[in-house]
Amino acid sequence: MSAAEWSRSLRLLRSELLLIAGRRRNQMGLLVLAAVPVLMAVAVKLSSSGGGQGGPDLLGSITSNGLFVPLAALGVEIGLFLPLAIAMLAGDAIAGEANTGTLRYLLTVPVGRTRLLVTKYVSLCIGALWGVAVIVVPGAIVGIAIFGTGPMLTLSGTQLPFWSAVWRVVLISLYLAAGLAALAAVGLFISTLTEQPLAATVALMIFTILSWILDTVPQLDWLHPWLLVDRWMAFIDLLRDPPFLDTIWQGLLVDIGYAVVFSLLAWARFAGKDVTN
Amino acid sequence: MTFFGEHPWTRWVAPVAALGLIGGSAVVTNQQADADPGLPSRTAAQLLADVRSADVAALSGTVVQTVDLGLPQLPGLTGGAGPGGPRAGASDGDSGMSSLATLLTGSHTWRVWLDGPTRQRLALIDGSNETDLIHHGNDLWVWSSADKSAVHRRIPTLMHPLGPGQDTRGPADLSPTVPRTPKEAASRALALIGDDTTVTTSGTASVAGRAAYELVLTPKDSATRVASVRIAIDGRRHIPVRVQVYSTKLANPAFQVGFTSIDFGRPDASIFAFTPPPGTKVTDKGTLTLPVHPSRKGATNPAPAAPGRLQGPTVVGSGWSAVLVGRLPLTAADRGTAGDPRSWLDGIRFSLPRVMGSWGRGRLLEGTLFSVVFTDGGRVAVGAVAPAQLYAALAAT
Numbered sequence: 001m002s003a004a005e006w007s008r009s010l011r012l013l014r015s016e017l018l019l020i021a022g023r024r025r026n027q028m029g030l031l032v033l034a035a036v037p038v039l040m041a042v043a044v045k046l047s048s049s050g051g052g053q054g055g056p057d058l059l060g061s062i063t064s065n066g067l068f069v070p071l072a073a074l075g076v077e078i079g080l081f082l083p084l085a086i087a088m089l090a091g092d093a094i095a096g097e098a099n100t101g102t103l104r105y106l107l108t109v110p111v112g113r114t115r116l117l118v119t120k121y122v123s124l125c126i127g128a129l130w131g132v133a134v135i136v137v138p139g140a141i142v143g144i145a146i147f148g149t150g151p152m153l154t155l156s157g158t159q160l161p162f163w164s165a166v167w168r169v170v171l172i173s174l175y176l177a178a179g180l181a182a183l184a185a186v187g188l189f190i191s192t193l194t195e196q197p198l199a200a201t202v203a204l205m206i207f208t209i210l211s212w213i214l215d216t217v218p219q220l221d222w223l224h225p226w227l228l229v230d231r232w233m234a235f236i237d238l239l240r241d242p243p244f245l246d247t248i249w250q251g252l253l254v255d256i257g258y259a260v261v262f263s264l265l266a267w268a269r270f271a272g273k274d275v276t277n
Numbered sequence: 278m279t280f281f282g283e284h285p286w287t288r289w290v291a292p293v294a295a296l297g298l299i300g301g302s303a304v305v306t307n308q309q310a311d312a313d314p315g316l317p318s319r320t321a322a323q324l325l326a327d328v329r330s331a332d333v334a335a336l337s338g339t340v341v342q343t344v345d346l347g348l349p350q351l352p353g354l355t356g357g358a359g360p361g362g363p364r365a366g367a368s369d370g371d372s373g374m375s376s377l378a379t380l381l382t383g384s385h386t387w388r389v390w391l392d393g394p395t396r397q398r399l400a401l402i403d404g405s406n407e408t409d410l411i412h413h414g415n416d417l418w419v420w421s422s423a424d425k426s427a428v429h430r431r432i433p434t435l436m437h438p439l440g441p442g443q444d445t446r447g448p449a450d451l452s453p454t455v456p457r458t459p460k461e462a463a464s465r466a467l468a469l470i471g472d473d474t475t476v477t478t479s480g481t482a483s484v485a486g487r488a489a490y491e492l493v494l495t496p497k498d499s500a501t502r503v504a505s506v507r508i509a510i511d512g513r514r515h516i517p518v519r520v521q522v523y524s525t526k527l528a529n530p531a532f533q534v535g536f537t538s539i540d541f542g543r544p545d546a547s548i549f550a551f552t553p554p555p556g557t558k559v560t561d562k563g564t565l566t567l568p569v570h571p572s573r574k575g576a577t578n579p580a581p582a583a584p585g586r587l588q589g590p591t592v593v594g595s596g597w598s599a600v601l602v603g604r605l606p607l608t609a610a611d612r613g614t615a616g617d618p619r620s621w622l623d624g625i626r627f628s629l630p631r632v633m634g635s636w637g638r639g640r641l642l643e644g645t646l647f648s649v650v651f652t653d654g655g656r657v658a659v660g661a662v663a664p665a666q667l668y669a670a671l672a673a674t
Contacts, residue, residue, distance in 0.1 A: 058405075064556065151554075155407040156400060157420035157427065159554050236405045242548065244388060244402060246339055246538060257299045264292035272285035 008111055009119060016123040020089060029085050030134045036081065037073035037139030041066075045146050058236075062143065065152045067165050069143025070136040071172065071239075078176055078232055082131050083208040086180050089127045090187025091201035093120045094270065098195040113271050121188055121263060128180035132173045140169065154241040168243070172235045175248060179232050182255035183208065185262035186228070192269040225250070228258050316488050316512045321476045322464050324492050324510055331515035333391075337548075338485065338539035340387040345531050347524075347645035348382060390544040398549055413549040417565060420551065426558040427551075430565045473497050473596030481512070484519045485536040488512040501597035501661045502526065502646055514541060524645040531645040593670035600660035600670035605651070626651050632664070636671035 020026055044062050058072035097103035106116060152165035160168065187204040194200050211229040214220055224230045231251030237244040281288055319327070388400040399410040409420040412432070419428040467476060475495040482491045489509040496503055502525050509519035519535025553559045590603035629640035632650065639652035641664055650658045650667045658667040 153425075153554050153556075155405070155422045156409055157407075157422065157551060157554060157557070233405075237402070240400070240402075240407060242545075244339075261292050261295050261299070264295050265289075268288035268292055271281065271288055 005111075008109075009115055012109065012111055012116070012119045013122060016119055017126060020092075020123060020127060023092070025088065029088060030131070033077060033081055033085060033131055034134045034138045036077055037069050037135055038142050040073055040076070041069045041139070041142045041146050061153060063147055065150045065165065066143030066145070066147040067140060067149070067152055067169055069147070070139030070169060073135050073139045074132070074172065074176060074235070075233070077135060078179075078235075079212065080208075082128075082135075082176070082180055083183055084205060085131045086124070086128060086184050087187055087201040087204040087208070089124055090184055090191050090204055091197035091199075092191075093124060093188055094191040094266075095194050095200040096191075096197035099197055114267060117188070117267055117270050121185065121266075124184035124188060125177075125181040128184055129173075129177045131180065132177045136169060136173050155236070155239050156241040158241040160241070168238055171243075172238050175235050175238065175251065176232065178252060178255045179228065182228055182258040182262075185259040185266065189262045189266040189269065192266050192273060226254070228254060230254070316481050316490060319478065319490060321478050321492055322467055324478060324490055325464075325466055327515040328510055328517060333514050333516050333541065335392045335543040336516075336539060336541050337390045337544045338388075338536045340389055340534060341384065341537050342387070342534040343384040343530070343532075344382055345527060345529065345645060346382070346647075347526070347531070348642070390548050392544055392546075392549065396546075396549040398544075409551070411549060411551045413551065416551075418551045418553075420553075424558070425554075425556060426560070427553040428560045428562055429553075430562045432565050470494065479507070482509050482519075484509045484511070485539040487518070487539065489518055496597035498597045500663070500666060502648075502663065503597055503661050509535065511539075522646060526645045591674050593673055594660075594666070598660065598662045598666060600658055600662060600667055602656065602658045602670055602674045605655055605657050632668075634668045634672075636668050 041062065058068055058075050061068045062072060094103065097106060107113065109116075111119075149162050149165075151159035151161060152168070153159055183204070186207060187200065190203045190207075191197075191200040194203075208229065211227045215224055215227050215230050231247055231254060234247035234251050237247045386402040388398075388402065390396075390398040395412075395414050397410075397412045401408040403423075406421075406423040408422070409418070411418040411420065415432050417430040417432050421427075470476065473496060475497060477493045477495070479491045479493045482489050489511050492508040492510060494506040494508070496505075504523040504525045507519075507521040507523070507530075508517050509521075510516070511518045518539065520533070521530040521535070522532040524531035590601050593600045593602055626640055629642050629651070632639060632641040637652050637654060637656075639650050639654075639656075642649040642651075643664055647659065647661045648664045648667055650664065650671060652658075652671065656671065658671050660667055660670070
């Protein structure tokens with residue numbers, strides 16, 4: 001690619017990101033994502049019964065280290081809220097533009113359909129990272145403000161100093177963002193199939209929820225390694241000492257597989273798609 | 278782009294090819310077990326000698342165990358029974374070990390670190406929890422993340438319960454009955470099991486991405502439910518890396534334990550260091566005494582013996598289809614606490630289907646590898662056979 005093409009692509013990406021960031025519903029969505037860790041931290045502080053007994057481990061550990069606040073929030077939101085955020089963005093990406101008629105004008109920009117699709121996908125990946133960051137950063141700040149920064153207790157019974165604990169939180173955020181980016185590829189493909197953004201959003205949510213349900217059916221255990229969501233909760237394996245990376249690599253491999261197949265499907269569909277309105 | 282412009286459908290080849298590539302590579306990875314990694318052929322005796330002389334002091338890896346014993350969903354399967362896993366030898370009824378009892382069903386992942394006879398660590402990965410067994414010098418720690426508890430024991434010197442099959446070729450072992458060389462031990466072991474078992478080497482396998490030999494033990498007895506036992510032995514380091522027990526009733530192994538990843542480098546010393554973190558419930562159980570396992574059976578019979586003490590058991594038949602008939606202690610004095618194997622046994626016994634015959638009445642536990650009959654008279658018959666043989670054995674004694 002020449003320099004001019006690069007700058008054209010970057011300009012397209014920039015305008016796409018500004019578009020995403022400017023939408024009121026996206027801003028409200030980010031607010032909801034960020035509110036969960038804050039609510040959790042405040043609720044635990046107010047109940048102040050002390051962690052340890054019952055409940056999920058991450059929630060119970062909040063009181064010992066503020067960095068558990070973002071982790072507990074991620075564990076809760078990765079089930080539904082984060083996929084929903086991706087589904088909203090993916091629905092807007094192609095189907096939304098086709099619906100409002102702006103896709104036709106976008107195609108007159110001299111960048112080509114493939115590069116437009118790549119730009120859309122890159123912006124969705126940035127959106128995934130953004131969604132995770134909007135949980136982790138406020139969660140960490142509120143958590144540290146309320147509960148301080150004691151050494152982080154790993155599942156293996158060892159304690160991590162503050163900065164390696166921060167590093168673990170960063171790794172977990174990146175791991176979950178990778179899973180969401182793979183989900184975004186599925187969403188992008190669905191988005192090229194329809195001109196109704198709501199239909200694309202709902203379809204991706206059905207895909208996500210169905211994956212979670214199938215993942216809990218023991219009779220289908222041969223299918224589980226092939227489900228996108230199967231290894232998402234394995235982020236907890238990064239809280240062992242030393243980190244248990246087997247499951248993390250498996251999860252990333254599945255992510256890459258989904259991302260490649262569904263990006264290519266989206267490309268095959270979008271490059272030959274008739275844009276009518 | 279012009280080619281795609283003229284033939285738009287050809288674009289769909291790309292995702293289909295990607296899907297095929299992913300599916301294909303997954304199939305290839307799974308079928309590597311059948312591929313010949315090009316190891317020189319060895320006889321069964323040579324392999325056993327190799328295993329005897331294997332010198333692996335340090336390793337780290339991941340072990341996955343899958344069990345499909347065909348047991349019904351039993352209440353209280355989280356009791357205190359000793360698991361059948363070959364690496365769970367240190368279980369002596371610790372409260373911290375209770376989670377290890379769930380190993381009788383499903384799939385489980387372990388992480389293993391070994392560094393010589395004095396430093397071992399075992400971590401059971403259990404969802405979002407972890408149970409660690411850390412042996413470092415004279416300390417034995419059991420850490421359970423679920424309830425943030427740690428149990429500490431002191432181990433007297435010269436006693437290492439977690440020793441990974443360490444060769445004790447000390448002066449004490451030089452009595453005439455003990456084989457002195459690995460070769461001698463191997464041929465003796467082969468002669469011992471040769472009466473009722475066919476031992477073959479079935480080519481090679483791939484375990485944890487490494488080439489391995491496979492030793493296949495096939496019972497000559499057709500009455501047993503054990504179809505074969507396959508032991509994979511690492512091609513270069515000669516340690517057993519996978520054990521599979523096939524049942525006559527299943528296509529997949531009924532019991533399998535093996536490495537999924539293995540590294541023969543020396544683990545970092547910090548892995549074996551354990552200090553109970555603040556806020557931990559620490560129980561000090563003093564010095565460990567030699568664990569006594571009256572019901573632990575010899576290695577030639579893979580049928581797990583019933584938990585609980587059998588009084589004066591009789592063996593009916595021999596070899597693979599041997600049936601153990603005994604009597605369970607049912608006196609009140611023997612009743613233990615909730616975590617006791619015997620009350621656990623009572624719990625499951627009354628949920629089993631009722632059976633009756635000329636031998637009497639009782640309850641039957643029928644699995645893929647073994648069956649158990651508990652009679653109402655307090656007798657119990659266990660064997661790696663079908664229930665009919667158990668009834669015959671009960672009638673005969």
